[in-house]
Amino acid sequence: MARSIAAQALVPRFRRAAGATDDHVVVPEPPVALPPGRLLHVPGRGEFFVRDTGPAEGGTDAGTVLLLHGWMFAADLNWFTTYDDLHAAGYRVIAMDLRGHGRGLRTPEPFRLQDCADDAAAVLEALDAGPAIVVGYSLGGAVTQLVARHHPGIVTGIVLCATANDWSERRLRLLWSGMSGLRLLLGLSPEGIWRRVMVLMGEEGGRGTDWQAAELGRGSSVSIAEAGRELGRFDARPWNGSLTVPSAVVVTRDDTTVPPRKQHALAKSLGAPTFEAPGTHGAVTMLPESFNPVLLKALSTVAAAAERREAATA
Secondary structure: OOOHHHHHHHHHOOOOOOOOOOOOOOOOOOOOOOOOOOEEEEEOOEEEEEEEEEOOOOOOOEEEEEEEEEOOHHHHHHHHHHHHHHHHHEEEEOOOOOOOOOOOOOOOOOOHHHHHEEEEEEEHHHHHOOOOEEEEOOOHHHHHHHHHHOOHHHEEEEEEOOOEEEOHHHHHHHHHHHHHHHHHHHHHHHEEEEEEHHHHHOOOOOHHHHHHHHHOOOOOHHHHHHHHHHHHHHOOOOOOOOOOOOEEEEOOOOOOOOHHHHHHHHHHHHHOOOEOOOOOOHHHHOOOHHHHHHHHHHHHHHHHHHHHHHHHOO
16 A cells, blocks of 8 residues: 555655645645744753643643654644643643654664653653653554653653554564655655645645645654664563553554554553544544544543552552
């Protein structure tokens, strides 16, 4: 499928948004207002692009949530439909671009999930925002498990969405390998190819498509290809059952990229409750009206478990 989409995306190349006229200038405006964003310097690690809503208004304070995005998608593309609902529920919402994704850190070092986990913990510490509930989507779920394993002091709990505890099955390895090849092709014409891919996937063009294509074009082709291969090697089964932080798993019910059985196996290995959301692997952005309430329930469950745990050890 990845190769088919890539071939169709290359010809014809889109130079303008669908329906644009010769005097129309494409401006990749985000479809919604986004939280304030900035570059955060973390001594010894580099600069990281972060979104930060700041504390919730009106005296409500549900705690801090750190959002970690999926493969190829930077924070905004993964979470732009989620920021407002979480902030309105009382959370301080922080999101960051992982290495090589979006505006994420560029480094000559090979991409490693563990480095991403160390980056996430360092960002929370630099913002003096921990401990936090860390929410990981797809690849971000693998990173989140590593954060919980190696930096438990910065984690209140974890919520894992549309993800698994291992990606070692042959079908999944082939999928990520093929998608890595697609991503390398994007170096030829990042925004034009991404716009074509999105039209093929059902987007109708216009401002939202322009913005999404432009955002997808920000990533480092080499880093993201390496990230796909790294994800194919990820296997937390030998150790994630020993994680001690409260956890929950949001299962994308109709997912064909990460099969629901893999998501349920992850929950079982953690002893974590599951919360089912309708939709495929892109449910977070395609069906936010149903995904966000499920995510909020999972967050509330993890927060309550963390409070009970703290009270028991006080």
